């Protein structure tokens with residue numbers, strides 16, 4: 097087992113002994129320490145391209161809220177009506193791959209899977225009812241090539257073997273299910289999920305510019321997130337996802353993680369935002385903030401949350417209360433992943449058992 101895998105396992109077993117939604121200070125501290133150790137300074141290895149076989153997608157559709165119509169490998173049409181158990185199998189497969197493939201970034205593909213699900217969903221426009229997770233149009237250029245989606249091919253490629261094993265699931269359902277799974281497997285709250293998304297063709301790609309620009313402030317964040325149908329509290333709750341993962345100079349141009357435990361969801365994003373002294377980093381890159389250890393960062397869009405009179409109180413609430421953050425984060429992520437999806441009336445959300453519970 098690699099040092100990274102070992103340190104992650106130690107941290108996880110420590111976390112397992114505490115209640116799922118509450119972190120004791122000592123547990124957090126222990127995790128931060130191990131989190132520091134398994135930082136990787138190497139850039140992610142480029143993964144080999146394996147896009148979807150367009151032929152196989154041609155007949156892929158969701159009928160109503162759960163029936164999938166798809167073409168099997170020998171070309172014959174199949175109809176499959178999956179049960180909750182079938183989705184739990186998909187969940188387990190994603191969780192298993194997350195556990196097994198720990199050679200990426202800080203030891204987990206989890207953060208980039210969350211980002212894939214968010215970028216697939218966050219293109220939604222409530223006026224025109226276009227975009228959103230229903231379609232998985234990021235499979236195609238131009239959307240896959242939008243600057244905001246740089247690096248998400250790693251997440252899409254990670255999910256290809258899962259798609260190959262469960263060909264009946266649409267990419268749109270798979271990506272959002274993977275987002276929910278990654279949040280749960282990174283010790284986050286339960287994220288209820290339901291199927292019903294159909295894949296669309298390239299013509300349904302959304303125009304560039306629907307996702308937020310990290311260099312801007314809260315006026316821009318409101319323009320972007322109100323367009324999806326969110327309010328100020330929901331914007332702040334969603335931003336807490338930045339407890340996870342990191343920025344990459346070869347993707348967004350920004351650099352570094354927001355927290356010391358980028359593969360475990362906590363409310364540390366908010367506590368750090370409030371408690372650390374943030375300075376503008378002196379470097380040959382875009383404007384970003386750094387803490388005094390120079391190990392952590394905040395984007396201008398993150399820092400803007402504590403400069404905004406209406407948003408700061410939510411940062412303070414989530415910093416004080418991890419349970420409140422988990423509750424609100426789960427609710428707002430469910431809403432995000434369902435934007436613009438025409439679910440069958442009465443379709444029920446499922447909850448999946450985390451593998452680390």
Ligand code: HEM
Pocket residue numbers: 207208210211214247308309310311317334335337338340341342343344345347348349350395397
């Ligand atoms: C509030 C507006 C937001 C802005 C301006 C923003 C911007 C960014 C940027 C610039 C990165 C770095 C990308 C890279 O270089 O790899 C990033 C990463 C990330 N974002 Fe956001 N984001 C926002 C909201 C969200 C939301 C709503 C979520 C999920 C609910 C999210 C989840 C993530 C995650 C998990 C990563 C880390 C990805 C990785 O480690 O590869 N972000 N974000």
